[in-house]
Amino acid sequence: MPDAASHLPFFFGSISRSEAEEHLKLAGMGDGLFLLRQCLRSLGGYVLSMVFNLQFYHYPIERQMNGTYAIAGGKAHCGPEELCEFYSKDADGLCCTLRKPCTRPSGVEPESGIFDNMRDNMVREYIRQTWKLEGDALEQAIISQAPQVEKLIATTAHESMAWYHSNISREEAERRLYSGAQPDGKFLLRQRKENSTYALSLVYGKTVYHYRIDQDKSGKYSIPEGTKFDTLWQLVEYLKLKADGLIYNLKECCPNPSTPTGTVAPVLPAHPSMSVHRQFSSLNADGYTPEPIGTGKSRVLPMDTSVYESPYSDPEELKDKKLFLKRDHLMIDEVELGSGNFGCVKKGVYKMRKKQIDVAIKVLKSNNEKAVKDEMMKEAEIMHQLDNPYIVRMIGVCEAESLMLIMEMASGGPLNKYLSSKKDEIPMSNIVELMHQVAIGMKYLEEKNFVHRDLAARNVLLVNQHYAKISDFGLSKALGADDSYYKARTAGKWPLKWYAPECILYHKFSSKSDVWSYGVTMWEAFSYGQKPYKKMKGPEVMSFIEQGKRMESPADCPPEIYSLMQQCWTFKWEDRPGFVTVETLIRSYYYSIAAKTEKGSNLEDKTSAAFP
Ligand code: AMP
DSSP states (O other): OOOTTTTOTTBOBSOOHHHHHHHHHHTTOOTTEEEEEEOSSSTTOEEEEEEETTEEEEEEEEEOTTSOEEETTSOOBSSHHHHHHHHHHOOTTSSSOOOEEOOOOTTOOOBOOHHHHHHHHHHHHHHHHHHOOOHHHHHHHHHHHHHHHHHHHHHHGGGGSTTBOOSOOHHHHHHHHHSSOOOTTOEEEEEOSGGGOEEEEEEETTEEEEEEEEEOTTOOEESTTSOOBSSHHHHHHHHHHOOTTSSSOOOSBOOOTTSOOOOSSOOOOOOTTHHHHHHHHTTOOSSOOOOOTTTOSOOOOGGGSTTSSOGGGSHHHHTTOOSBOOGGGEEEEEEEEEEETTEEEEEEEEEOSSOEEEEEEEEEOTTOOHHHHHHHHHHHHHHHTOOOTTBOOEEEEEESSSEEEEEEOOTTEEHHHHHHHSTTTOOHHHHHHHHHHHHHHHHHHHHTTEEOSOOOGGGEEEEETTEEEEOOOTTOEEOOTTOSOEEOSSOOSOOGGGOOHHHHHHOEEOHHHHHHHHHHHHHHHHTTSOOTTTTOOHHHHHHHHHTTOOOOOOTTOOHHHHHHHHHHTOSSGGGSOOHHHHHHHHHHHHHHHHHHOOTTOTTTOSOOOOOO
């Protein structure tokens, strides 16, 4: 997950004080010359290094519990960029205002710090071990859930570290440290009986030293007078690098005999909802796992649901995978989930070898003519070739009382309806998260050379408040291996307001025209389900676009998001970004706000909306 400052040209990442001074010297030592670097002591914090009167000044910037950033005694700002902008206008206690950024040489990326690398590996291992994912499913889970998983890891990871001995006494800690070899730096961390604080026990010169770990009001951990950390594992990792007040730095872990050994990666804690998920999985197969009991705050991640991986990812189930399903394995409920021209969508249950899954069944009206039947079969054939966590999967088709298309269930319904009914409860960051998932799904389609041709908020279905899937492949086409677009012979009943100019003018459809539709879908989502180009009729929209006009930014929409919409609405398809770029852009914005949003911040914590 990139740093919240990684896009700033004057951010050097994890460099030392003396390296910062070297860069400033090379850049001329002018008054107000400055750069930003990562702070090793306070995680998520920075240091502003600057020059005045040929002298260096280094100001630590703390990330505070509410997610804001401040120099000690100074005003709070919502991000490092905003903070630098403020000090470029007002010195407010600094040696002078920030006048000239000292920028990284071209082609040089910010230096990644030990914690960045460690964090990335931990996220990967956590996801791999907790959800038993590999390959694409693992990669997609990392991309879409890194911010959430990071928060989970940060608060609980120490519990499964080999050096963590839970609540043993001081005497027992000594017994464990004195047994076997006693190299300098051998250590363990334990929970103290008294008011559940922690202690660090460390060997030096064949003697065990004990250090109390304090926790301040904001929850940060430190050894007395030492650097403060958000989590215990960060404190341990830091003390491995630097003694920071200890008699010696931490070196060799004294492993807890009850922590399983043999795993290469750190053994990570089980995700709090996992046991609950297992408990409910046979009862509740609709892809929505109930909020974990007792944990309150933790949220259900896409990987916790039964629709993250294909039901056929189990090799036993794969043996039965066929396009046509047996009617007697299908139970159809009378409950209607929705309807369209073809007929209606009903709720149902499909019986597989080992499990029963909740499904949505598109039932063709029996009086429909052959052409409609053919269309539905084409949709089925397209969906049959797709397998992605952010796309509604088709389980198969069933020909019985009518032709039926059996799909995974996304019980939250269409995104536009959901957002318009929950306007006051869903924070903007939640919409960014969902639209990022749509971008992941569209990037997959682009890679597989499929064009959707009907991407719109009504065709993004929700599994739950934090999990979206692209649906409705009724207009979709598979492109030939050498084709970059599909050319329609005649215009049909088309969703013109979502269509790029080349679709309307030349009937040409490509992933680039899907990008245009993605921009319109973003507009719908960020305006909480409003209709695009409100009063205009479809054909009027075309002349509006040809005049170079575009929809205005939805109210309170972040400028970064509106700028991405505008890029999606680039007139010429050759100049428009593809989904690889779109996904990267929305991802970096999503990660940057996730880095800023902490518990209690109003970006994230509007009252969590109740899900069906
Ligand atoms: P469609 O014609 O595919 O757009 O489907 C019409 C409506 O049926 C949608 O707007 C949804 O409300 C519902 N629906 C379609 N597919 C599903 C699904 N896989 N899970 C839940 N509801 C669905």
